[in-house]
Amino acid sequence: MSLTKKINYFGGWLDVSQSVSGVVLALFLWTHLVLVASILFGAEAMTFVAKTMELSFLSADGHGYPWVVSVIAVVVGVITLVHVLAAVHKLPLNLQQQRALRQQMQVIAHSDTRLWVWQAATGVGILLLLPLHLWLIGSAPETIGPVGSADRIWNDGVWMIYLPLLLCVELHAAIGVYRVLIKWGSGTAVNRRHRIRKIKTIVSFVFVLVGLASLLAFLPHAT
Template sequence: MSLTKKINYFGGWLDVSQSLSGIILALFLWTHLLLVASILLGADAMTMVAKTMELSFLSADGHGYPWVVSVIAVVIGIITLVHVLAAVHKLPLNLQQQRALRQQMQVIHHGDTKLWVWQAVTGVGILLLLPLHLWLIGSAPETIGPVGSADRIWNDGVWMVYVPLLLCVELHAAIGVYRVIIKWGAQSALSSRSRIRKIKTIVSIVFVLVGLAALLAFLPHAT
């Protein structure tokens, strides 16, 4: 295999890895947010969800296995690392590349390019904030629940991490799924590009509002 073919093969592998890991993370993110939003239905609902995640139905005493949550946090961390490594080669990492991008955006006003820039910016935010979130959850999985989560979010001030993280991940995920659909030519089978962009915006707004509502719902449970 020639050097050019090897480079093209490696680039294709990176594209597939980036898209696949991104879809997995987006689906996990939205599922995770809906599970956390069970607090909107009351403390008992979230307790049931937390115990189910800990596989309480498999334990004799019904307390479950909190370490399962730690394993999930580690797996998500690994998938995120794969996603970052696959995507980082496309980012404008030096000043020359960033200057060229700004000049291009001033000349060519392309909506999808602006979305890509937003995705890059939110990706940096996620890279800074997500490890802290995974550490807080993975190192103390037994605290997940109405009271423990409320105490961490409001009494320990972790809401200052969760609010920007929520905004970053929701924007990043929705834009990412949209770009995957466009990149792999699925828009013709689903809908027009403009309609998919509208759906992307609606998805972002809905999940951000659900996430903020869930954070506020923890407030009465803070001790």
């Protein structure tokens, strides 16, 4: 295999890895937001969800295994690392590349390019904030619940991490899934680009709203 073919093969592998890991993380994110939103239905609803995630139905005492949450945090961290390593080669990391990008955007005002810039910017935010979230959850999984989570979010001030993280991950995920559909989808997906973009915007709005409502719903449970 020639050097050019090897480079193209490696580049293709990176693209597939980035897309697959991104879709997996987006699906996990949306599932995670729905599960956390159980607090909107009361403390008992969230306690049930938290204990179910800890496999309480498999334990004799019904308390479950909090370490399962730690394992999930590690798995998410590994998938995120794969996603970052696969995507970083596309980012404008030096001043020359950033200057070229700004010049291109001034000449060609393409909406998908602007979305990519937003995705890159929110990706940097996620890279800074997500490890903190995973550490807080993974190091103390037994505190997950209406009272423990409320205490962490509001009394410990972790909402200052969760709020920007919510905005970053939701925008990043919705844009990412949209770009995957356009990139790997059929010609029909490309022809319906504007409709898919509208759906992306609606999805972002709904999940951000759900996330914000969930954060506020923890406030009455803070001790």
